[in-house]
Amino acid sequence: xxxxxxxxxxxxxxxxxxxxxxxxxxxxxxxxxxxxxxxxxxxxxxxxxxxxxxxxxxxxxxxxxxxxxxxxxxxxxxxxxxxxxxxxxxxxxxxxxxxxxxxxxxxxxxxxxxxxxxxxxxxxxxxxxxxxxxxxxxxxxxxxxxxxxxxxxxxxxxxxxxxxxxxxxxxxxxxxxxxxxxxxxxxxxxxxxxxxxxxxxxxxxxxxxxxxxxxxxxxxxxxxxxxxxxxxxxxxxxxxxxxxxxxxxxxxxxxxxxxxxxxxxxxxxxxxxxxxxxxxxxxxxxxxxxxxxxxxxxxxxxxxxxxxxxxxxxxxxxxxxxxxxxxxxxxxxxxxxxxxxxxxxxxxxxxxxxxxxxxxxxxxxxxxxxxxxxxxxxxxxxxxxxxxxxxxxxxxxxxxxxxxxxxxxxxxxxxxxxxxxxxxxxxxxxxxxxxxxxxxxxxxxxxxxxxxxxxxxxxxxxxxxxxxxxxxxxxxxx
Numbered sequence: 001x002x003x004x005x006x007x008x009x010x011x012x013x014x015x016x017x018x019x020x021x022x023x024x025x026x027x028x029x030x031x032x033x034x035x036x037x038x039x040x041x042x043x044x045x046x047x048x049x050x051x052x053x054x055x056x057x058x059x060x061x062x063x064x065x066x067x068x069x070x071x072x073x074x075x076x077x078x079x080x081x082x083x084x085x086x087x088x089x090x091x092x093x094x095x096x097x098x099x100x101x102x103x104x105x106x107x108x109x110x111x112x113x114x115x116x117x118x119x120x121x122x123x124x125x126x127x128x129x130x131x132x133x134x135x136x137x138x139x140x141x142x143x144x145x146x147x148x149x150x151x152x153x154x155x156x157x158x159x160x161x162x163x164x165x166x167x168x169x170x171x172x173x174x175x176x177x178x179x180x181x182x183x184x185x186x187x188x189x190x191x192x193x194x195x196x197x198x199x200x201x202x203x204x205x206x207x208x209x210x211x212x213x214x215x216x217x218x219x220x221x222x223x224x225x226x227x228x229x230x231x232x233x234x235x236x237x238x239x240x241x242x243x244x245x246x247x248x249x250x251x252x253x254x255x256x257x258x259x260x261x262x263x264x265x266x267x268x269x270x271x272x273x274x275x276x277x278x279x280x281x282x283x284x285x286x287x288x289x290x291x292x293x294x295x296x297x298x299x300x301x302x303x304x305x306x307x308x309x310x311x312x313x314x315x316x317x318x319x320x321x322x323x324x325x326x327x328x329x330x331x332x333x334x335x336x337x338x339x340x341x342x343x344x345x346x347x348x349x350x351x352x353x354x355x356x357x358x359x360x361x362x363x364x365x366x367x368x369x370x371x372x373x374x375x376x377x378x379x380x381x382x383x384x385x386x387x388x389x390x391x392x393x394x395x396x397x398x399x400x401x402x403x404x405x406x407x408x409x410x411x412x413x414x415x416x417x418x419x420x421x422x423x424x425x426x427x428x429x430x431x432x433x434x435x436x437x438x439x440x441x442x443x444x445x446x447x448x449x450x451x452x453x454x455x456x457x458x459x460x461x462x463x464x465x466x467x468x469x470x471x472x473x474x475x476x477x478x
Contacts, residue, residue: 049204301362309422321437327348429466
């Protein structure tokens with residue numbers, strides 16, 4: 001017996017003990033014959049052989065892969081269903097020295113997470129995805145997955161998967177391989193010892209691809225799920241070999257590892273003191289504390305057609321409020337047609353924390369067209385202020401107890417040279433009527449919100465023209 005040597009044992013990067021609750025202390029989380037245990041071992045052995053354990057961060061989302069952190073003694077991050085590629089991207093960019101590995105099932109990666117994996121691969125993110133494909137939703141009770149084979153009965157396809165109802169099985173590796181950026185994509189399987197050994201080689205190569213900085217790598221692993229398939233473990237492995245592998249051919253789908261160049265090192269982040277300049281936050285932003293000491297509770301609803309600058313008006317008001325030391329919120333809301341469709345936004349300015357960004361009972365309504373006036377006039381609280389873009393308030397919209405101004409703001413803007421600055425004319429009139437913010441504070445915030453330099457000067461003219469509009473000649477309904 002002394003001549004015997006153990007050449008295959010428990011991987012070092014596994015925990016010594018797998019903690020479980022109650023009566024399940026003696027077993028793992030996985031069903032007898034499940035492929036996850038084999039895939040775990042192949043991944044763990046590869047990590048040990050490459051000597052990268054201290055650098056590894058595993059990302060596991062919802063599904064049977066959720067249990068990964070019980071077994072691997074490495075960095076572990078748990079994420080929401082389908083979001084592993086997004087989290088892996090962030091982790092790798094924040095820690096380029098780390099070896100980041102996402103471990104996802106087909107219901108996760110190919111369904112709810114399909115957009116994330118596609119765009120991460122298309123960007124060539126330098127992390128490795130392990131994709132366990134058992135062609136079914138395992139943890140949640142056997143629903144059809146994007147990879148379920150034609151004719152297969154599941155809880156959501158009791159008569160079998162039908163192409164006219166459910167489409168065809170999704171060949172994820174082939175789809176990813178059509179992209180230009182991925183460095184290495186291979187499909188492996190766990191149907192017998194030969195396939196398992198090849199799967200180990202594929203996993204190791206994928207990790208080496210990441211270590212060399214060559215870009216995105218993925219290994220799809222066809223895996224048995226005996227419990228949900230309603231097969232014994234031997235039948236399940238046979239189904240992997242003869243059923244899944246017939247539909248999903250094994251082997252490399254894309255391999256650029258010989259010609260791919262390492263991705264350039266990430267650009268160092270700027271110094272903190274440079275951020276205000278980069279973000280254009282240093283353009284004269286005021287730090288003056290509010291001059292008034294009474295309670296500030298400015299609840300504004302701005303509404304009109306898309307294209308009238310409704311959202312920009314609200315954003316500028318909120319930005320200037322922040323500069324003035326107030327608590328602010330800005331909540332945009334618009335219909336599917338940005339141009340000529342309905343558009344409105346909610347703005348709150350307060351000297352106490354804002355409890356909700358939603359303004360259901362405004363004390364200021366800015367209605368840039370008649371439909372908006374009619375829609376929201378009843379919501380304005382008594383004593384509130386209303387600005388209407390028109391020459392007169394419609395008679396049936398006049399509400400006693402409100403301060404209502406009818407001013408053709410966009411006609412005034414046209415006199416300045418562009419109707420597009422009508423929203424800024426409104427803002428000037430609002431500041432003049434309420435005194436909630438000094439004109440110069442809004443002036444300072446303009447360059448941060450209005451990106452095109454050609455508009456800055458005419459916007460400043462519009463702001464001052466609007467502030468001058470509230471004269472005795474302006475119709476006011478009280």
